[in-house]
Amino acid sequence: MVKIAPSILAADFTQLGNDIKSVSTADYLHFDVMDGLFVQNISFGIPVLESVRKFTDMILDIHLMIEKPLRFVEKFAESGGDIITFHVEAETPENIRLAIDKIHGLGKKAGLSLKPETPAVEVLPYIDILDLVLVMTVDPGYGGQEFIADMLPKIKELSDIINIRGLNCELEVDGGINPETAARCIKAGANVLVAGNDVFNSHDRAAHITLLRGY
Ligand code: DX5
Ligand code: ZN
Numbered sequence: 523m524v525k526i527a528p529s530i531l532a533a534d535f536t537q538l539g540n541d542i543k544s545v546s547t548a549d550y551l552h553f554d555v556m557d558g559l560f561v562q563n564i565s566f567g568i569p570v571l572e573s574v575r576k577f578t579d580m581i582l583d584i585h586l587m588i589e590k591p592l593r594f595v596e597k598f599a600e601s602g603g604d605i606i607t608f609h610v611e612a613e614t615p616e617n618i619r620l621a622i623d624k625i626h627g628l629g630k631k632a633g634l635s636l637k638p639e640t641p642a643v644e645v646l647p648y649i650d651i652l653d654l655v656l657v658m659t660v661d662p663g664y665g666g667q668e669f670i671a672d673m674l675p676k677i678k679e680l681s682d683i684i685n686i687r688g689l690n691c692e693l694e695v696d697g698g699i700n701p702e703t704a705a706r707c708i709k710a711g712a713n714v715l716v717a718g719n720d721v722f723n724s725h726d727r728a729a730h731i732t733l734l735r736g737y
Pocket of ligand 1: 529697716
């Protein structure tokens with residue numbers, strides 16, 4: 523089953539509640555946290571998550587684009603995140619395992635993300651204990667960028683590994699997703715599609731979410 527995760531980075535923050543309601547037929551709500559160090563941008567964090575958590579029952583899909591995420595994974599889990607994903611480039615191997623354990627210890631799902639230049643092999647030591655792998659299909663930091671088609675072989679490689687090993691691990695893609703790139707990612711094996719601008723700029727967001735799913 524293909525899942526759609528609208529990214530509220532593309533929402534109108536003066537209308538955040540209405541914008542969240544407008545995408546409530548989606549599967550997850552994607553929440554991009556940027557610290558100005560791991561990426562060249564700053565977005566929003568825990569106080570906003572706490573408000574969003576009170577407002578919606580949607581599954582909150584947290585994407586931490588921050589340095590040394592071990593410091594914060596528990597806080598994001600306790601503040602209402604359901605899936606906590608952080609970047610493999612942002613922590614030491616030992617701390618990556620500790621962070622996954624902390625997330626699981628709070629009964630939440632743990633994900634690891636890869637920047638476009640990071641090869642699939644970097645997440646393989648952890649893939650057996652992950653609930654989700656997130657392949658960035660743009661350089662993290664900004665919405666509205668063009669999909670990097672060179673990421674398709676990496677998506678296929680990870681999809682094959684997940685299937686061959688029979689893992690219960692979702693494969694998410696993030697960046698430049700529209701109906702055309704969504705179809706290519708699904709064909710390569712992705713099952714969760716993050717979409718920011720494409721969903722929030724459409725006139726009928728619910729219909730657009732259905733269109734992205736492809737059925
Ligand atoms: C980029 C973020 C994305 C972003 C996607 O660093 O991780 O989630 O919101 O935006 P679009 O879909 O507009 O490329
Ligand atoms: Zn994201």
